[in-house]
Amino acid sequence: MSVLIVGSTALDSIKTPTAENLRLLGGSASYAALAASFFTEVRMVGVVGDDFPARYLNLYKRRGIDLAGLQRVPGKTFHWSGEYESNMNHRRTLLTELGVFETFTPTLPKNYRRAEFVLLANIAPSLQLHVLDQAQRPRFVLADTMDLWLNIAMPDLLRLLKRLDGFVLNESEAAQLTREENVFRALKRIHKMGPRYVIVKQGSHGSILSSPAGLFICPAYPIEKLVDPTGAGDSFAGAMMGFLASRGGSVERKIRQAMIYGSVVASFCCEGFGVTRTARITRRKIEERARALLKLTAVP
């Protein structure tokens, strides 16, 4: 089964303590779609301007991503620029040029509307809601978000939460959303806002799922060389949804395994600037790391 992914498609200029790269392929939909493409067919909805490099379009295509929902319009592609602090735990935005994103309305091609697995990658909750309005009875809808929307679009976000099956956010966002520092109490509060599946991402400390079957603690895959964490969360969500869509069956039974794959693809993402490392991995390498990750929490 295919997965429908909606989000931002962007050019990212990223500065880390050791290097700087300009106008890399970025955006939540790009990361998520590439990550999902290792598991199943991906249909991507987004928008790019006429400055969007052909080589990035070719990269999507090489990964078999269906681009019928990618709008190409006159103007500049969304450009984000950010800088990481020395320990890579914090970053600050240097520049945000919305470009063609400013007037973007995600429109689902007709054959996308019956998608069963829908990933609303990080974009404005109003746009995520607009996509849901077009989807016809999806089976599992997962949304990601960011602190910006908690700050400026909380009413939309709360409306969105009521319509989700799953929601993924990071630890500080969970605390901000619920005014609850304890992550386990925060998870309970988020369930009351709508989603039955809530995943809190904790960066290098992994992630926590709270679902009808209880809690699951998913470790991060250990990496010794963190090159660029941009897109790790998007990759996590993308791989997870790609895997879930590929398997069918009960989400509850597959979601823990899906998160392991999410962790693995996120780890590759962090080992290169932008999507450069992700674009080069293979399913075999993913499987190797997934096996290794499962062993890391095994108790004989």
Added chain:
Amino acid sequence: MSVLIVGSTALDSIKTPTAENLRLLGGSASYAALAASFFTEVRMVGVVGDDFPARYLNLYKRRGIDLAGLQRVPGKTFHWSGEYESNMNHRRTLLTELGVFETFTPTLPKNYRRAEFVLLANIAPSLQLHVLDQAQRPRFVLADTMDLWLNIAMPDLLRLLKRLDGFVLNESEAAQLTREENVFRALKRIHKMGPRYVIVKQGSHGSILSSPAGLFICPAYPIEKLVDPTGAGDSFAGAMMGFLASRGGSVERKIRQAMIYGSVVASFCCEGFGVTRTARITRRKIEERARALLKLTAVP
């Protein structure tokens, strides 16, 4: 088999955002010994003054802790006072009155010297070394430490590291000791300093073991009500060593399970001020949480 535990025995005055408690039973050896006592016989070495409340001595005794190595001398018991910030992740020391601890020299009673499992709980590395000088061919020596010793006693600590089988420290201490922000690279560097077993504690994110058999990621037991984290690390190390001593056999084969028990007892410790919660737990409750903790990382 019994475990020998050396460390501080203290009175702690602890302030959290919601409560304050004065002159509680504290000290690394107290926490570790109580935690270990649920698994095996414990022999404790420490020092208290003549102001040390009889009820605390009775608590040790009720838990079957052998006090032949606990020196009782004229003067005041070591008194520490600290205050936690709102999210409990940081604390500051308000007061340190060394009292009888100032002239403390840990001396092993003759029948302690052949101890096979030795926990050097957090005290000055010079004292930890002094204990090792008296121990006769221990099978497994684990030491804990704190940032203070990294700041003021690094040469002693480096000497100690060469003589350890295992070393446990928290994430920021590992970074300080190795000047390496990446925890997996830090682990490798610490191995080069001596110990074959290195455990990095990550608070509510659990802990990581690096051993000859590879890495192990041990989750923290989820707690919704963090009352007081004081002593959680000591409890973790104490329970771990208590369990290892109780089982015999290969440390490599048992240490992952031992860490699960460490996580569990640490979780109880955090649910009450000082040792109040730990003192009331039972082995049955420990086993319940250990089973639950193992399930939290299980992938069907």
